[in-house]
Amino acid sequence: MTGCTRRAARKGNRGVRLVLALGALAVTTTAPAAASAASAAGTKDAERAGAPVAYRMATDALEVHGTPAATDGPPLMPGDRTATDTIAPGGKKYYGVRLDGVSDVYVSAVAAPRPGSALGLRDGIDVSLHRADGTPCGPPRHRSFLSAGGAYPLADHAERRAGTDGPCAAAGTYHFVVTRGDADGGDPAPMPLELKYVTEHPPVTVPSPGNSGPWSSAPPPEPAGPAKDVTGGSGFNDAAEVRTGTWKDTIRPGETRFYRTPVPAGRQLFAKATFGNAPGHTPYVANGVRLGLNDTARGHVANRTDGYQGSPVSVPLAAPPAALGGGPPSGWYYLQVSLNFKAATGRSGAVPVTLAVDTTPARRAPASPPGPPSPQSAAHPAPDRPLRALGYAGIGTGTALLLGLGGWTLLARRPGE
Secondary structure, eight states: OOHHHHHHHHHHHHHHHHHHHHHHHHHHHHHHHHHHHHHHHHHHHHHHHHSOOOOOOOTTOEEOOOBSSGGGOOBOOOSSOOEEEEEOTTOEEEEEEEEOSSSEEEEEEEEOOOTTOOOOTTOEEEEEEEETTSOBSSOOEEEEOOSTTOOOOEEEEEEEOTTOOSTTOSOEEEEEEEEEOOOTTSOOSOEEEEEEEEEEOOOOOOOOSSSSOOBOOOOOOOOOSOOEEOOOBSSSTTOEEOOSEEEEEEEOTTOEEEEEEEEOTTEEEEEEEEEOOOSSOOOOEEEEEEEEEEOTTOOEEEEEEEEESSSOEEEEEEOOOTTSTTOOOSEEEEEEEEEOGGGOOSSOOOEEEEEEEEEEEOOBOOOOOOOOOOHHHHHSOOOSOTTGGGTTSOOOHHHHHTTOTTHHHHHHHOTTO
16 A cells, blocks of 8 residues: 555545544434423423313313303203303303293303412302393302412302292293403403202101201211312312212312212202412411312202411311202212412412211201390391302402301302302
8 A cells, every 4th residue: 555545545434433523423412402392391391280170171162152141042951961161350141041930940050260369358259040021030059269379269159949930930942141251350261160950859857856946056076087088170060979978189289179978958068179288388377278169960059268378277167958958959969179370489289178078867957045145236237148148359259258157057048148
């Protein structure tokens, strides 16, 4: 091999080594970038996995579109199948319902805000039932979304009880009306609605300990035995079944977990949700925790809230007897446990929650000895319907229950409050 040939070979070898070195450099520099991209994708997936779960509609729900006028509202059909729609702030939606003259009728709406969304203080829903000529079957039911960050799913029903002498006793075509309150600086986006229409024959009369309340709100002893694991559902459709006993779950800020429990006629439901320690520091949040209750027709029964600062707090509630004294119908009752979105700090994890559930035969409240009325009460007697004027004021039923055992009489007379 000549000198020129050897020099050319050495140059070629150096070129090959240079190409190989550059290729290795490319591999070593792109590998961390690929790993970083994979890590970022994993972080996003983890963040999505840690996001609060929103209300889940029924998988077989029928999509409908309510109208702003009663003349052409889409019909709702009775049965187990639900319907879905949306409603904007200040909106009103009409739906047609065909009633017979012999059944109890319940038409309900669930309004499901985005978890953690900020809603106006006057935002909420009204539900009502009207005759074809616009005559209301009864007063509307008011529900409000509480405070910012506490935008929990709301549900209530309008009803027509058979055998009553009201404007809607006869068979015919009626209209179910859902009205939403003002955004008032809150989230102006349309909100999902879930609608359900159920009928049932009037229940057989159940022997009761008296002709009327007040019913006892003193809870029985808590169920004995260790707490059982349960995972609450995201709505009425996938609510987890719980029976008398103690149950344990976890909940993330912004979530509402649903549970269902059977309440036969003539029995009272007592429940208590105990929220445990939050991971890390949590600022005090008014209305930070909640325990709500709806009856088998998704009608509002009770709503209790309390403040939360990351330390254990318990929220109890007691329901009026099922199917007694004009109380809510018997069947599956739905408990809702909520943790305010504002309880989150950074990447705060889940909070443990224990749910104690018990149903007992209806009990009358102990009779109070009569006493002379105070000058103030004599001059200003209490109105028969003190809660109706609150409307969207955001004061929960839990506050009203603190007024005393007489609140159960109010609930029995007016199932909408």
